[in-house]
Structure formats: structure tokens, C-alpha cells
Amino acid sequence: MTITAPLVAPLHDPERQARTTALRAAMAARGLTAVALTSPENVYYLLGLDHLGYFAFTMVVLPAEGEPVLVTREMERATVVAQVPEVRHVTFADGEDPADAAVRALAHIVPEGGTVGVEGRGSFLPPAVLDALRAALPALSWVDCTGLLASARAVQSATETGWARRAAGVSDAAMRAGITAARPGAAEREVAAATYHAMISAGGESPGFVPLIRPVAMLGQEHVTWGDRPLRPGHGLFVELSGCVRRYHAPLSRTVYPGYAPSGAVEASERALAGLAAARTALRPGIRTGEVFAAWQRAVGGMPRRHHCGYLVGIGYPPSWVGGPEVLGIRPGGDVEVVAGMVFHLMSWVERPVGHVVSDSALVTDDGCELLTTVARELTVVA
Incomplete structure (x- = not known):
């Protein structure tokens, strides 16, 4: 094990400085001497470290005072x-x-005598490591x-929603390419390949979750996600x-239909919209x-079995684009207050008379919300 001294003054990015200040205020309110964060999303949020090496143990320790330490x-x-010298x-x-x-x-x-906060319910703090920390300290x-x-x-922030807007443009490009590729007889993997090509060509990075492409019968x-199954007309x-x-x-x-839309698809689409x-x-x-x-x-006419109609999105690393195992969903009885600056994946999912889903990313504004993704939402048939 080696320790290297910092090469330059602590984090210069004003936005990240503000994040650190806010976190320290929250730490003080909880009586924490330090926090030890292990999720890649939180490490990125605080430091800006963007890589895939988090599959091996990674931890940022932020003390109440002084510079952060990265393991x-x-x-x-x-x-x-x-990236973070x-x-x-x-x-x-x-x-x-x-x-x-x-x-x-x-x-x-x-x-x-200090108190350390850890992400005990996260996916990136192995119990064996936490046990060793407790035993050694x-x-x-x-x-x-x-x-x-x-x-x-x-x-x-405005900077973050700017990145979300750019991500929405990439999403639109990938979806349009996927829809174009969804012709009768094409394999699902061809649709997947088209989405990836467009996604990368439009300036996108590797997403936190792969595109989910499957028949409505498997909704x-x-x-x-995709396999070698051919797309069947009317399915x-x-x-x-x-x-x-x-x-x-x-x-x-x-939801798109190769060839033609079957009976019930128009009604399902209208209810979803x-x-x-x-x-x-x-x-x-x-x-x-x-x-x-x-x-x-109320608008879709019931659907009591559906567990949510949307969820918060933002920073995400594989294996998720929602940024961790705990999802802030728009759920029955949910008591979370909606605030301007939140971005939700707003979903409308119906199962009758046939399965149909339409969803978009929605930015909450000062007086409502704006749909960031713009691909046509009407019933789509690919000839």
C-alpha cells in the first residue's frame, strides 16, 4: 500500500466545491466525523472520477475538515x-x-472516537471489508x-440538466434508428445494433444499462433484452x-409494430398516451x-398492479442508469415532494387490451415539466 501526497490544491471546480460543502453540512447535522462512500455515482458526484475500475473496491473518504482520500x-x-490529481x-x-x-x-x-458514515445498503461495500474495518478500528x-x-x-443544477438534455438527444437518435430497423423479419439483435451505432455516433457514452428490446408478449x-428472434408482422x-x-x-x-398493428393496439396506444x-x-x-x-x-383506467409510473434518473454507472439500488419511484401513496430540477423517467405502461408502453424523460421546471426526449409518441407501424 502506498500513499501519494496531493499534487495541487483541493478541488477547484466550484460546483463540486459546493457539493462538498453541502455534504459536510449534512454530516455535521448527523454528527459524522467522516463519510466513506463506495458507490461509483457518489464518487463521481464528489470527485469527478469517471472510469470503469470501480468493479474493484473503491472508496472516497471525506472528513469533516481537510482533503478527501481516495482508495x-x-x-x-x-x-x-x-483525472483527480x-x-x-x-x-x-x-x-x-x-x-x-x-x-x-x-x-x-x-x-x-469519531463516527464514520458508510453506504451499508449500497452494492459496492462488501460485508467482508466492512467487518474488517470495524475489527481493525x-x-x-x-x-x-x-x-x-x-x-x-x-x-x-443547470450544468447537470444541460448534460441530461444532451443525453436526451442521444436517446432520440438511438430510438429513431431502432424504430427504423424494426422491420418485419429483422432480428431483434439488428435493432439493438442500430440503437448502439446511433447512440455512439450521436456522442453518447456507454450507458448504465443496455437497451431493453423484446416482444410485447414478453413485456x-x-x-x-434482445435475442435472435425475428420480428413478426403484427407483433x-x-x-x-x-x-x-x-x-x-x-x-x-x-412500442412499435412491424408490418401492421393488431386489434387492440390503437386503444392501448391511446390509453398509454x-x-x-x-x-x-x-x-x-x-x-x-x-x-x-x-x-x-385514473387516466389509464386502473392498472392497480403497476408498481410505479416513473422514477428519478441522473448519474448512473453499470449496472444501472438510476444510480444505485434504491430507486425514487412515482409510486402509489408516495410522499416525496417534487422539486424543480428533478429529472424523471416518466412511464405510461398499459397491459390491456394489449401491452403498450410509452415513456419520456421529464425535467421538472419552475412551473411544470418539460419532456426532454422527443421521438414521435403516436402508434408506429414499420413497413
């Missing part, structure tokens, strides 16, 4: 030096227990702070995807998420 695999040294960097070699590096980093900056107290940054990240298999195809720019996402989905319009009208500052869901549900 990574030794192989990531060049990336860290290039001002951060104190602690590394572990292949074959070394990453917990040892984390222990040394924490011992270096957290005094005995018995004089410290440990509390869960998984949601500490949630409210800050939920409301995007309920919510996280299943709907569900396409859900998101462009990604600077790790910000703007998902959308459409009515639901999207109702949710869009309801989504405004000050309303509660449960009220938005109720407006959507």
Missing part, C-alpha cells in the same frame, strides 16, 4: 492522477486485501449513511433505452409523487 486498486493510479490517493496491490488500504486511509484522517463508530447524498443528487419480463416490439452524456441519462421507451399526458400535467413543483401516480392511474 483504489493500484492499477487505477494513472487514471486517478490524470488533487486528491490524496491510497492504493492496494493485486493480491492485497483492499480492507487493509481502507483501514490505513481511515486511521490516517479519522481520530479515535474498534475506537470508531459506524453508522449507515446510504441516503445522505440522495436529496442533493435528486435536484440537478412483463422487465429486465430481459409489437418494446424498445427502452437511454443515452448517456457525462454519466447523465435520459431514458425513453416506445392519455396516461403520459396526465402524469406530465401533474408533475410540477410542490406535488407529491403519489399524486402524480394517482393522476396517471
